[in-house]
Amino acid sequence: MRRKQKPTEKKKKKIPFRRRVVNNLFALRCIWEAAPLHLIIYVGSGVVYGILNFLSGSYLLRRIVDGVEAGEPISSILRYVCILGVVTLVIETALQWYWRVISPVLNCRILAYIEKKLFRQAARVELACYEDPEFYNRYVKAMDEAYNRIRKVMYTLDDLISGLVTLSANSLLLFLIDPWLMLFGLFPLVLGVFRRLENIAKHDMETEKKPVNRRKTYVRRTFYLGEYAKEMRIGGMYGRMLRDLRESFSDYRRIIKKYGLRQAVYGYLQKIGLEVVTILGATLYAVWSAMVVGSANGGMSVGDCLVVLSSISSISYELNRLVQYFAEFGEHALFLEDVRFFLDYIPAIQDGPETAPKEGGELELRNVTFRYHGSERDAIRNVSFTLHPGERVALVGSNGSGKSTLVKLLLRLYDPTEGEIRLRGTDIRAYTLDSYRGDFSTVFQDFKLFSMTVKENVLLRPTCEGDDELVAQALKESGAYERVSRMEHGMDSILTREFDDHGENLSVGEQQKMLLARVFAERRPFVLLDEPSSALDPIAEYRMFGNMMRATAGRSVIFISHRLSSAVLADRVLLMENGELAECGTHAELMAKNGKYATMFRRQAENYLGSEVSEDA
Secondary structure, eight states, rough: OOOOOTTTTOOOSSHHHHHHOOOOOHHHHHHHOOOEEEHHHHHHHHHHHHHHHHHHHHHHHHHHHHHHHHTOHHHHHHHHHHHHHHHHHHHHHHHHHIIIIIHHHHHHHHHHHHHHHHHHHHHSHHHHHTTTTHHHHHHHHHHHHHHHHHHHHHHHHHHHHHHHHHHHHHHHHHHHHHHTTHHHHHHTTTTHHHHHHHHHHHHHHHHHHHHHHHHHHHHHHHHGGGGGGHHTTTTHHHHHHHHHHHHHHHHHHHHHHHHHHHHHHHHHHHHHHHIIIIIHHHHHHHIIIIIIGGGTSOOHHHHHHHHHOOOHHHHHHHHHHHHHHHHHHHHHHHHHHHHHHHHHHSSSOOOBOOOOOTOOOEEEEEEEEEEEOOOOOEEEEEEEEEEEETEEEEEOOOOOOHHHHHHHTTTTTTTTSSEEEEEEEEGGBBOHHHHHHEEEEOOOOOOOOSSSSSHHHHSSOOOOOHHHHHHHHHHHHHHHHHHTSTTTTTOBBBBSSSOOOTBBBOOOHHHHHHHHHHHHHOOOOOOEESSSTTSOOHHHHHHHHHHHHTTTTTTTEEESSSSGGGGOOOOOOEETTTEEEEEEEEEEHHHHTTHHHHHHHHHHHHHHTTTHHHHHH
């Protein structure tokens, strides 16, 4: 049984050989599952190119030399060259057509397959993973590297196969000429140690550059995105961001100094070993054997010497490349480790075996306690209450009292550290996530609009016939209809200008009204509203809540609001304080109790209407 990984589990820079093999096979399996023809063509082309490289290189040279020495007719040699040329032309034409016409389509299919795997996993992992810096860093690297790195494994395999075919053919030819030449050909394998060290240094450098890249990208966004424009023009943020940019480039210089010299030394040792020891050494040996020893005394002929001079360079190059290919597989495995870590991660929040009832029911919290990972105190502590069908509950309290955390627990974005939440008497962990969360209409405090049409933003799905009336009514209930009716394309207008220069930009208050329309359009049994009206003025907020109460009749509602005037409309008020349920009752009951809620309500009333309100309340 696969163990559950913790989000903060750190990876090792050096991974075992078996894991390196498995990671590269994972990449090839992804390509095979997405586009098997692509992998077959790449592997096949490696074999074909390897054979053609040998036939048009060392073998052609020896064919010509041997033919001249044996007095073979020139027509025979020309016939071989012509046949080789025609075969090469046909194969190259077919492959180029494939690379230009078919390959881009299959690459898109591979990209879609990989991103679908990543996005599905991203939708499964629990919210805590996004709040864990180590996990999130690896998640970002997985998203950045997955597609290109998986394709690079295929490219490296193609080069490896082509190189192995060329190497094998040339090595056999050299062995037949003089077995001692193999010593020079095998020396590049020793240089593989330096290639591996160079790749490790390269990987470490890229890893250290990732957070610097993110910081630099963030600074750039603050200068060109409109949402930062006002704040960047007041105070000292302009200078602060420029300082961060300077620090980013300083970090770049530090990282390059740390790893650049190391990579240069490893590269230099490889180059010297290849060009001096292998190529120059083999060349001197071949010349000595042909010119000093002579073919009559067991040395090489002049023709064989020419073949050696041609082949040894090819063998040395291919052997050096062979070492590089294996080093590249190691490099791919290091980067793919982040992809595998993310895809293999077992989410802490799992589906249950049952389907949640679509009609909702009684929702009960029993002694619920929750603590965020890495925190030293509980965000929610021993909270118990029951939300009855059709009941409207106002959740109030100061910032940091645990209100938003409670909403996330109800949606099962987190599971309680202790206690349980029950729907119709059944622990919500027994339900599938989709069926349970599908019972809720939710508007979060840190909401987001999508760069889609108004209708799609309200429905959160592709539109179909008959949706116009539903969306229009929802917009009227939320107070957003008047603004939408002034748009050029009405409900078909695109929101934001990220992808459409004629898109509509909304104020924060208008965005909140748009989001509230989702609640009115969806007839789900539970409604959760986390500060849905923070950008509205008090009168607009009161109207909005009045509309909401009418539109959600028969549905169970929990809404968070800092303006306690809205709590008057609720059937029950829950006051949160320091993660605990401090007071519970109707507005009238809590005012009569004259506790913390009553004090907060009177204080807000004084701010709006004057101090005489506190005397009359």
